[in-house]
Amino acid sequence: MHRLPADASRDQVIYYITSSSIYGNLCLFIGAGFSKELVGDDALSWGQLLETAADQLGTQFDFTDKKLIGTGYPEIASLMCRKHADDHNLSLQTCIDALKVKVAELTCWYPTDEKKTLYAAHLSSLDPAWVVTTNYDLVIESLLPGSSITIGPDQPLVFPKGRTPVYHLHGVRTYPEKIVLCREDYTALFRPNEYRQIKLALTLKESTTVLLGYGLGDDNVLTAFDWSRNVFDEEIKSYPSEVIQVVRMHEPKDKPYRGHNGALILEVKNLETFFAELIPYVEHRKKIEKDLSEKLEKVRDSLVKKPEDAVERFIDDKTFRAVTLSIINNSDYAPLVDGFIPFFEKCIDKTFERSLPFGAFAGYAEGLLIVLDIIETYGATHMPPALFHKIATALHRQTPYIGAKNGQSHKAGKIWEQRKHKLPIRQLNELRIYAQSKGWREVVALLKFAPLVADDPSDAGAFL
Structure with missing residues (x-):
């Protein structure tokens, strides 16, 4: 779910935050209220x-x-x-x-040991991609010992792998001279092409941003928020991106709603009850992801470690082939895709091996079915380039045997005529372009029926 519905329920909002955590683009935007809850009365407004x-x-x-x-x-x-x-x-x-x-x-304050232990576990479960804060204190870093890096307003937003960047938008207390405090300090933030302003807007655009203990009242944050909403508006949402403001109320409303600034408001009694509601979702989703990864690893092992039985089944069992291709197409598990490519080559080799005896043309049709099923499964979406190359190569091997002439597989010819007009034009164009670059005239001739330019506007943005 990359878009929240207009009338999103509370469960859907919580699920959306969880999805962004799993996806890897969750941003926590932390204000003074966060420190107040962890530190108590020592933290000043x-x-x-x-x-x-x-x-x-x-x-x-x-x-x-x-x-x-x-x-x-x-x-x-x-x-x-x-x-x-x-x-x-x-x-x-x-x-x-x-x-x-x-x-x-x-602002030299830190959470109690009890609060530190509790909220450190919460942040560890959420695993935010980055944290931005208007606070000067180091409360957040104290919750992420060894796994965070402090970034001041005069530093670029780059950070080592495996570390959570904590970007102090208004400076950090250990460098008083860099603190953004007075009106004179804010003036510099609104210079044309100011790095912090641009970076903040882009990050809001690219992340699901959850505001904790912050009221979206800061001028430069509001400016960045407004720009992020207008700089680029995708028709098709391909990743979770939303601004969700967690607001503490004595009697919180159960139903989320849109605030005047466009952010989605989620009312809670306090941050502790919010995390108590959110973390079980996160842990449950992590378990599902872990179980899925283990299953995908088993699928990969069946294709890579002992592929002989799987090759025969992939060729002969249409249902098994469809399920396998669906899993691969919808999976972000890179080892599975990497493992499938050599498996696919083994399958194509096996179909040619079956066609070696005199008059045995059925193997060519079986191999063509595999190629067409893969092209249709991926449609006009992002087929991995390495797989596309192998598909093109396989089609080049098969083309001389597709047709109704002597020495060709008549069954393969019929399959091609029945299915060629259902194939995604974008993929056919790419296949023809590649065939032309390689001088594969027979492949070019096979694909001559397809227009050179996609005639479906919705297909125009899909690239390999």
Whole structure:
């Protein structure tokens, strides 16, 4: 399920998050509420953070001023610094630097051992592809010891294999000078072609993003979210991609709904109840995937380790062939596809071996059936290039024996005439192009009935 229905149920949303975790493109977007739940009262909200910093720095600033109603915290931070600079005859930059250092000190918090153990297990099960956070603290990294890498706002989003990148969009407390805090810091985020803005938008587009403890209220995040929705709109969704906002409510609604920003809202009592609801799905799906991998491995072994019986059955048993091709076509298990290619060659060799005796033309028809079944099974979709090459080669071997002339298999000729117009035009075009490049005139002649350009608009985007 790559698209959520317009009227998605709660179970469907949970299943969708799980599918993205299995697919490998799950992004957790974590805000201050996440740290608050893990750390407790020691974790300060934005407003509390600025008020505490102002108090400790000796900044005389009235946070109760009615003029501040509706003013964002970055602007309030800038006003604080300007007030402090005027009162103490200091430069504005000196005051901004001092505020950043103080904020870095005030965000030095970590979860309790109990919370750490619980949420570390949750993140391990979810296995997010990456984490982005507006937090300065290192709470997330403390849950992923040894398996995460911290990335600051001045670093590119590249990371070692096997590590979960934790991208601190607004900086990390261990580097106070890089913290994005005041309005002046945000200005740089909106420069044309700014790397962070582009990367964030593309990642939102390419991932299923689950917002935890975050309200989609940050200007640059909202801009990236809007751009991700408009930069490219696929007609056919080929991967899970959605923005799901987990919102804590005293009495949560059971039914998910769309927020004014377009995100899908899932209400929960708290993050712990959310994970308690989600993780069983994840563990169940992982077990299914593991069982499926084991079954696919057995199918591969039957094709590779002892293929003799399987070759005969694949040629002679239409149902077995159809089931095997369906499994291979719908499987992302690379060893199975790799193992099938030499197995297919053995099958084609066997059909030619059967045709060696004088007058034994049935093998040519059997081999052609295999080729046509594979082409029809994959349709106009992405056939693995290595398999396509072997299909083309097999058809080149078979073509001289397809027809009604002396020395040809009349049965193969009838099969070709009956089925050729049902074959996907895209695949036929590619076969003809390859045959022309190789100088296989008989194959080109065999395929001359097919138009050179796909006449079905829905087929135009399918490539090998």
